[in-house]
Amino acid sequence: MRATLIYGAGDVRVEDVPDAGLREPTDALVRVLRACICGSDLWPYSSKPETEQGERIGHEFVGVVEDVGSGVSAFKRGDVVVAPFVWSDNTCDFCSEGLHTSCRHGGLWARDGVDGGQGEAVRVPLADGTLVKLPVGEDDALLSSLLTLSDVFPTGHHCAVTAGVNPRTTVTVIGDGAVGLSAVLAARRLGAERIILMGRHRDRTDLGREFGATDVVAERGEEGAERVRDLTGGDGTHTVLECVGLLPALETAFAAVRDGGVVSRVGAPQYSDVPADFGVFFRNVTLTGGVAPARAYIEELMPDVLDGTLQPGRVFDRAVPLDDIADGYRAMAEREALKVIVEP
Amino acid sequence: MRATLIYGAGDVRVEDVPDAGLREPTDALVRVLRACICGSDLWPYSSKPETEQGERIGHEFVGVVEDVGSGVSAFKRGDVVVAPFVWSDNTCDFCSEGLHTSCRHGGLWARDGVDGGQGEAVRVPLADGTLVKLPVGEDDALLSSLLTLSDVFPTGHHCAVTAGVNPRTTVTVIGDGAVGLSAVLAARRLGAERIILMGRHRDRTDLGREFGATDVVAERGEEGAERVRDLTGGDGTHTVLECVGLLPALETAFAAVRDGGVVSRVGAPQYSDVPADFGVFFRNVTLTGGVAPARAYIEELMPDVLDGTLQPGRVFDRAVPLDDIADGYRAMAEREALKVIVEP
Numbered sequence: 237m238r239a240t241l242i243y244g245a246g247d248v249r250v251e252d253v254p255d256a257g258l259r260e261p262t263d264a265l266v267r268v269l270r271a272c273i274c275g276s277d278l279w280p281y282s283s284k285p286e287t288e289q290g291e292r293i294g295h296e297f298v299g300v301v302e303d304v305g306s307g308v309s310a311f312k313r314g315d316v317v318v319a320p321f322v323w324s325d326n327t328c329d330f331c332s333e334g335l336h337t338s339c340r341h342g343g344l345w346a347r348d349g350v351d352g353g354q355g356e357a358v359r360v361p362l363a364d365g366t367l368v369k370l371p372v373g374e375d376d377a378l379l380s381s382l383l384t385l386s387d388v389f390p391t392g393h394h395c396a397v398t399a400g401v402n403p404r405t406t407v408t409v410i411g412d413g414a415v416g417l418s419a420v421l422a423a424r425r426l427g428a429e430r431i432i433l434m435g436r437h438r439d440r441t442d443l444g445r446e447f448g449a450t451d452v453v454a455e456r457g458e459e460g461a462e463r464v465r466d467l468t469g470g471d472g473t474h475t476v477l478e479c480v481g482l483l484p485a486l487e488t489a490f491a492a493v494r495d496g497g498v499v500s501r502v503g504a505p506q507y508s509d510v511p512a513d514f515g516v517f518f519r520n521v522t523l524t525g526g527v528a529p530a531r532a533y534i535e536e537l538m539p540d541v542l543d544g545t546l547q548p549g550r551v552f553d554r555a556v557p558l559d560d561i562a563d564g565y566r567a568m569a570e571r572e573a574l575k576v577i578v579e580p
Numbered sequence: 581m582r583a584t585l586i587y588g589a590g591d592v593r594v595e596d597v598p599d600a601g602l603r604e605p606t607d608a609l610v611r612v613l614r615a616c617i618c619g620s621d622l623w624p625y626s627s628k629p630e631t632e633q634g635e636r637i638g639h640e641f642v643g644v645v646e647d648v649g650s651g652v653s654a655f656k657r658g659d660v661v662v663a664p665f666v667w668s669d670n671t672c673d674f675c676s677e678g679l680h681t682s683c684r685h686g687g688l689w690a691r692d693g694v695d696g697g698q699g700e701a702v703r704v705p706l707a708d709g710t711l712v713k714l715p716v717g718e719d720d721a722l723l724s725s726l727l728t729l730s731d732v733f734p735t736g737h738h739c740a741v742t743a744g745v746n747p748r749t750t751v752t753v754i755g756d757g758a759v760g761l762s763a764v765l766a767a768r769r770l771g772a773e774r775i776i777l778m779g780r781h782r783d784r785t786d787l788g789r790e791f792g793a794t795d796v797v798a799e800r801g802e803e804g805a806e807r808v809r810d811l812t813g814g815d816g817t818h819t820v821l822e823c824v825g826l827l828p829a830l831e832t833a834f835a836a837v838r839d840g841g842v843v844s845r846v847g848a849p850q851y852s853d854v855p856a857d858f859g860v861f862f863r864n865v866t867l868t869g870g871v872a873p874a875r876a877y878i879e880e881l882m883p884d885v886l887d888g889t890l891q892p893g894r895v896f897d898r899a900v901p902l903d904d905i906a907d908g909y910r911a912m913a914e915r916e917a918l919k920v921i922v923e924p
Contacts, residue, residue: 330839335864338839398866495674495682505861509853512867517849520679520870522742526861 238580239355240561241290245283246569248562249290256357261307264363266299266317269374270383271353271578272552273564274321275413275481276504281565292346294354294578295321296386300374301367302357310364316374317367319353319360320530321345321387326365334532342366353386354561356580368534371542380577381541381549384418385534388575389548391502392418392479393537394528396426399475399500403427408464408472408492409449411479412440414551414575415502417447419477421548424448425540432467434460434488440574443550457484461491472497478525483507493521500525552577582924583699584905585634589627590913592906593634600701605651608707610643610661613718614727615697615922616896617908618665619757619825620848625909636690638698638922639665640730644718645711646701654708660718661711663697663704664874665689665731670709678876686710697730698905700924712878715886724921725885725893728762729878732919733892735846736762736823737881738872740770743819743844747771752808752816752836753793755823756784758895758919759846761791763821765892768792769884776811778804778832784918787894801828805835816841822869827851837865844869896921 239253258265271294280293301315311317324331324339331339341362346352351359360366370382392415401407407428409419412435423431424447433449434456435441441452453463465472472494478485481503489499490511502525510523540546554573556564557580564576583597602609615638624637645659655661668675668683675683685706690696695703704710714726736759745751751772753763756779767775768791777793778800779785785796797807809816816838822829825847833843834855846869854867884890898917900908901924908920 333840335840338863398864496677496679501861505856505858508855508857510856511852512849512854512856513852514849517845517870519682520742520873522866522868523856524866524868526864529864 237356238558239352240293240558242280242284242293243290244286245281247286248281248293248565250559250561251290253355256351256359258303258305259359260361261305262362262364263305264301264308264311264360264367265303265357266319266360267302267357268297268299268353268355268580270379271297271580272383273561273568273576273578274387275415277565278569279504279506281569292352292355294352295345296383296388297353297358298370298379298383298386299358304363308363311367311369316370316372318370318382318385318534319358319367320390320534322531323350323361323366324531325362326531331365334529336529336531337527354558354578356558366531378541380552381547382538383577384548384551385530385537385541387530388414388551389418389422389537390530390533391415391528392420393422393533395419395477395479395500395502395525396422398524399477399498401426401428401475403429405475406430406468406473408432408434408476409479410434410476410485410489411503412437412444413479416479417444417551418548419479420444420449421447421546423477425546432464432473434464437571457488458491461488464492468494471495474498475500479503481506486510490516490521495519498522498524502526502528551575555579581700582902583696584637584902586624586628586637587634588630589625591630592625592637592909594903594905595634597699600695600703602647602649603703604705605649606706606708607649608645608652608655608704608711609647609701610663610704611646611701612641612643612697612699612924614723615641615924616727617905617912617920617922618731619759621909622913623848623850625913636696636699638696639689640727640732641697641702642714642723642727642730643702648707652707655711655713660714660716662714662726662729662878663702663711664734664878666873666875667694667705667710668875669706670875675709678873680873680875681871698902698922700902710875722885724896725891726882727921728892728895729874729881729885731872731874732758732895733762733766733881734874734877735759735872736764737766737877739763739821739823739844739846739869740766742868743821743842745770745772745819747773749819750774750812750817752776752778752820753823754778754820754829754833755847756781756788757823760823761788761895762892763823764788764793765791765890767821769890776808776817778808781915801832802835805832808836812838815839818842819844823847825850830854834860834865839863842866842868846870846872895919899923
């Protein structure tokens with residue numbers, strides 16, 4: 237079958253790889269209908285050292301079950317499914333607490349003999365725990381929006397949930413990428429009435445306004461934080477959703493948050509330490525967030541997608557066939573595309 | 581009157597200063613019955629550059645109201661009161677939210693013309709908002725325990741509350757100083773059944789056991805964190821209460837906390853950055869805490885002290901007259917005393 241491998245920075249190739257197939261009784265074989273490129277895929281795309289041996293990549297996909305192992309009971313051939321970006325048993329104590337990313341038996345796609353999502357098919361470990369059935373057909377118009385349930389929309393949602401967003405909290409979202417816009421959508425869904433989106437790309441912030449942003453701040457850094465404070469009577473917002481992953485964004489978050497407020501981060505951190513000095517301490521600012529346990533949120537978020545209330549799939553502004561995925565990476569890396577959908 | 585001034589590291593003196601007296605209609609004049617030395621006072625005691633002009637110091641005291649301004653309605657001459665370690669109006673939006681340390685009109689003791697607590701008397705600004713009446717006499721046996729309501733006990737409580745301690749959470753407390761022991765007491769009060777106290781001073785950890793600690797870990801750093809993980813099936817505890825303020829303690833906290841757990845810090849941070857790399861991110865660890873809004877907690881904590889259920893005053897293991905306060909500082913700095921009470 238064909239699948240995507242990354243060999244180093246800027247070097248993504250689609251190659252023939254061994255066909256995906258069942259190995260364990262708990263596996264399912266899923267033919268990929270749609271996959272997509274994640275902002276986090278751009279980190280290796282920008283910096284991975286060149287290697288002889290390419291590595292599989294991709295962790296967001298919807299597909300059709302082609303076969304199941306003898307230990308799989310919740311799915312059968314023909315089911316349309318979405319896979320969250322970490323596979324998990326959905327039964328251990330961490331999963332029961334909603335922290336599927338720390339599942340005692342789970343793992344990551346495209347590692348340790350597990351297929352990546354950016355290919356024609358995927359062996360899905362612990363299928364009963366990992367997959368969620370989608371009540372739609374293979375060519376449903378909602379498929380792109382349902383694909384966002386694999387990662388980007390739950391990631392924005394996780395950011396808003398861990399920050400404690402509710403109708404009484406003001407919100408700043410830092411970053412107008414697909415995660416930032418998803419965080420806007422999630423914050424609005426949780427009832428936030430004041431959502432300040434920090435971003436500089438007009439077409440993206442325009443979509444952010446449609447998703448629920450009430451204000452847009454184009455300035456960055458201390459200047460941007462000052463604008464947020466200006467918009468909130470000098471105080472900053474109760475919550476700041478950091479959807480970038482770079483230290484300056486996190487510093488802006490601490491500067492834009494109100495005393496006693498919460499900074500939540502879901503951008504994969506490209507830094508090792510965060511500022512948390514006496515000033516932050518005296519202001520009682522909390523830092524939370526982390527990698528999103530998407531599996532925990534899919535059932536909760538899906539109804540709003542199915543009934544058309546929310547259209548998180550609008551973050552996709554380009555589609556490429558699998559064989560052209562390298563151009564999709566290039567387009568996202570050059571900010572030419574917001575988020576790219578891949579059709580094997 | 582006599583009051584304490586700090587001139588530099590190791591240089592604390594009791595001198596004659598201008599008598600405390602009313603300045604604003606909202607002031608009260610309080611004669612100090614008991615004050616104490618805070619662990620945070622030891623930071624300047626260990627590192628403050630020598631100055632010509634000493635600075636007032638001290639922020640924990642109980643006393644008797646001697647006089648009130650025309651704008652004070654809640655207190656009268658003769659009332660026995662406790663002052664939290666930040667003065668505040670108790671009416672602004674931050675105070676209403678329980679974050680008196682960010683009060684829009686409040687401030688710190690021993691700064692900007694406000695007296696310090698380690699003296700014979702204090703002018704209390706915004707007395708109606710700041711003070712809390714104690715239903716005891718001037719020489720009540722509970723006075724020492726009630727004095728802890730000014731700072732150390734609410735600080736331990738704040739640590740436990742912000743960490744989300746409840747009967748279902750396991751707890752690690754880092755630090756066997758007065759704050760750490762108070763955090764043990766507070767965690768037990770909130771229902772925690774498993775409290776691991778990390779500390780190396782046997783007499784202090786013994787008191788910690790009496791306060792509710794179920795386990796004591798004397799090892800520090802990674803070795804200590806490993807012991808905590810050993811005690812919890814390899815996972816670490818749901819909450820870690822960091823009551824030291826030094827970076828190694830915070831690093832231990834991150835190593836000892838369970839995935840999805842919370843590190844709360846109330847030790848005044850002697851560092852500027854905290855480790856929050858991809859590992860912490862992937863484990864969804866939250867960092868919270870900060871300076872404790874003691875005022876917010878006094879009414880809640882007082883009944884347990886008044887009825888003898890809790891004896892937070894047991895952290896005091898030495899008393900000195902005001903004129904000998906320098907020896908109290910020395911004893912605390914040299915770990916000869918746990919916490920020193922001062923009797924003007």
